[in-house]
Amino acid sequence: MRVNRIGRARGRALTGLLAAGLAFGGTAAAPAVALPRAAAQPAAECSAAYRIEQRLSTGTTWRMCWRYDTHAGLVLERVSYQPPGETRPIKVLNSARLAQIDVPYDDGSVEYSDLTGAGFAQGLSAMTPAECPGGTIKAVKVPNAPDPRHPNVNGLCTTTRSRGHAYRMQSDTGNKVYQAQGKDLLIYTVNKVGWYEYITEWRFQDDGTVNMSIGATGSLSPFDYDAGDGRGWPIGKGARGYATSHSHNVFWRLDFGLDGSSGNRVEQYDSRVSPPARGAQAPSNKTTRTEITKELAGDAQNMRWWRVVSDTGKNKDGHARSYELVPGASSKYLGHDFTRHDVYFTEYNRCEQFASDNLGGCGRGAGKSVDTWVNGQTLTHPVVWVNVGFHHIARDEDQQPMPVHWQGFSIAPRDVTAMNPLTPPALAGQNGRARSGS
Amino acid sequence: MAPGVVERAPAEGAKGKGGDPLTDDEIKRAERIALTRPQFAAGEDVEGRKRPQRLTVDLAEPDPDHLDDPHAPRRADVTFYDYKDDALVTRTVDLETGKVERTATQHGVQPPLVPDENAEAARLLIADPLGAGLKADYKDATGKDLTSPGQLMLTSIVYRASPGAQPAVLDRCGQHRCVRLFPKVPNGSWIDSRSFVIDLSARKVGRLS
Known part of the structure; x- marks a missing residue:
């Protein structure tokens, strides 16, 4: 499932704002205007070779450091975002990376932990220049590379792509159309595990949204054409070549450092629709906020979402800066406690590194998967673990090579800037109650 | 659109800075600090030789109080497997002070093979x-x-x-x-x-x- 362009436009037209009427119970943003803080440390503390800095043509700059971990593969750290009009980078993440790819086969024959058991990171593949159009391919030193004589692999692509409209608005007067074509910074690697090749893609949009996805391609396992018990799909001629169905349960680990601080809180929002009240023309919808103060294993539901809110950082409207989790499509695998929930919020602990088959040493008796780390600790520095499942029932088209199938999710800024970060200067005054005459 | 430009592998100095990956020098130094002579003699590698099996050396995850500190010390997690008692041992080494900060020993935890x-x-x-x-x-x-x-x-x-x-x-x-x-x-x-x-x-x- 491809998740770019989710964008969640959410009817951001000005009339939408007037009609929204979200009741925050008086506990939301206190509209005192915060003075911009003095410029903190530079956002990218690493050598130039390990820095990715991209100013997109729409004026937004993303900055981060990268390194390559023996098991997690690509790790992006100290990630910051600076849209036009902001005088300094706004830190978003301390660190972002994969936390597991769990692959159980439907016939119960086998289950792989691709990151912590099958050498996902060791399988970094060199890219040809054509695979990174318009970009740069960086050399990555791969620990324990299968061929120790060649530890450097040309395996990290950074490039930019257009994503179509960032916005469009017809002026109230004259023929003016305000429109901008959005640009994204794209960062990806290809990791080979067995016959599968995983494209790990990070897409940083000029409007502050970040999409993270895994695309699986390569080949189906040639040794798994024996699903004789009805748990496969025939992909050879006639009723032959049954490829065994399986799941890819992918986990991401996000450590937010909003506005340069690890002190963040988590909120959950739920909206409930009720039938029309007497005299009302339409059903009504009430949104409630729940403060998540202790560790949580969360389940996606209709009209439910979460956000991570900065304890300290505010935008120019005086609203607390936050990032919202935007779920992607998921086929949740109910076979394990660690795959049973869509998101986990745990208090930061350096030894909690992988969502299952964790390798970090957390002490005698400590659990080895993320579900066991949800045990009532108060959240002061929440780490977010997102689980997105894909159930792969092969089809004839999966040969050969297998077309990329995607799974992932997004995080979108909520009140990081006081307005649309790409607002053109002519509309910069239109913050709050709409005026006519744009 | 033009094909990508392939960058040459960066020249590593002796020491990395901030969040840089560990340099080859730092990896060797971390291993030397983590495996002092008594440990060296007591362990056993995959071929049965008298030294623990080296697995990985990575930049360590920061301690909570270092997360927002731009000048946090560079530290390495050195992991090895001792076939003598089937133990996965991770030693966290401060590359500046040259000290082992902590040791975690686990049984039944099996990282990918080297x-x-x-x-x-x-x-x-x-x-x-x-x-x-x-x-x-x-x-x-x-x-x-x-x-x-x-x-x-x-x-x-x-x-x-x-x-x-x-x-x-x-x-x-x-x-x-x-x-x-x-x-x-x-x-x-x-x-x-x-x-x-x-x-x-x-x-x-x-x-x-």
Whole structure:
């Protein structure tokens, strides 16, 4: 499932704002205007070779450091975002990376932990220049590379792509159309595990949204054409070549450092629709906020979402800066406690590194998967673990090579800037109650 | 659009800065600090030599109080496997002070195998009667005899025992370090060896039904 362009436009037209009427119970943003803080440390503390800095043509700059971990593969750290009009980078993440790819086969024959058991990171593949159009391919030193004589692999692509409209608005007067074509910074690697090749893609949009996805391609396992018990799909001629169905349960680990601080809180929002009240023309919808103060294993539901809110950082409207989790499509695998929930919020602990088959040493008796780390600790520095499942029932088209199938999710800024970060200067005054005459 | 430009691997200095990956010098230094002589003498590697098996050296995850500190010390997690008592040992080393800050010892935790371990697993399989199929397939593919792991490209997946899923000889896999190999003829075909599990701790090979 491809998740770019989710964008969640959410009817951001000005009339939408007037009609929204979200009741925050008086506990939301206190509209005192915060003075911009003095410029903190530079956002990218690493050598130039390990820095990715991209100013997109729409004026937004993303900055981060990268390194390559023996098991997690690509790790992006100290990630910051600076849209036009902001005088300094706004830190978003301390660190972002994969936390597991769990692959159980439907016939119960086998289950792989691709990151912590099958050498996902060791399988970094060199890219040809054509695979990174318009970009740069960086050399990555791969620990324990299968061929120790060649530890450097040309395996990290950074490039930019257009994503179509960032916005469009017809002026109230004259023929003016305000429109901008959005640009994204794209960062990806290809990791080979067995016959599968995983494209790990990070897409940083000029409007502050970040999409993270895994695309699986390569080949189906040639040794798994024996699903004789009805748990496969025939992909050879006639009723032959049954490829065994399986799941890819992918986990991401996000450590937010909003506005340069690890002190963040988590909120959950739920909206409930009720039938029309007497005299009302339409059903009504009430949104409630729940403060998540202790560790949580969360389940996606209709009209439910979460956000991570900065304890300290505010935008120019005086609203607390936050990032919202935007779920992607998921086929949740109910076979394990660690795959049973869509998101986990745990208090930061350096030894909690992988969502299952964790390798970090957390002490005698400590659990080895993320579900066991949800045990009532108060959240002061929440780490977010997102689980997105894909159930792969092969089809004839999966040969050969297998077309990329995607799974992932997004995080979108909520009140990081006081307005649309790409607002053109002519509309910069239109913050709050709409005026006519744009 | 133009094809991507391939950058040359960056020249590493002696020391990295901030969040840089560990340099080769730092990796060697971290290993030296983590493996002082008594540990060195007490351990055992995959080939049974008197030293623990080196697995990985990575930049350590920061302590909570270092997370928002741009000048946090660079630290490394040095991980090795001691085949003598089947222990995964991670030592966190401060690269500036040269001190070991903590040691975590775990049993039953099996990270992916490193190339030396894959080679040893293949060596055991080739030498075992259960390796006959692998050798026959290799000969079919190349016309040559398979006598050493260097003739194969090797990747592998850790194997853990489940109740009733394997013969008794493999029942301790998980506590023991066990593996299934995915051998490939260089520039040639894969050889299906998934039914064979090599227990590197016991130096035995078993067959899954």
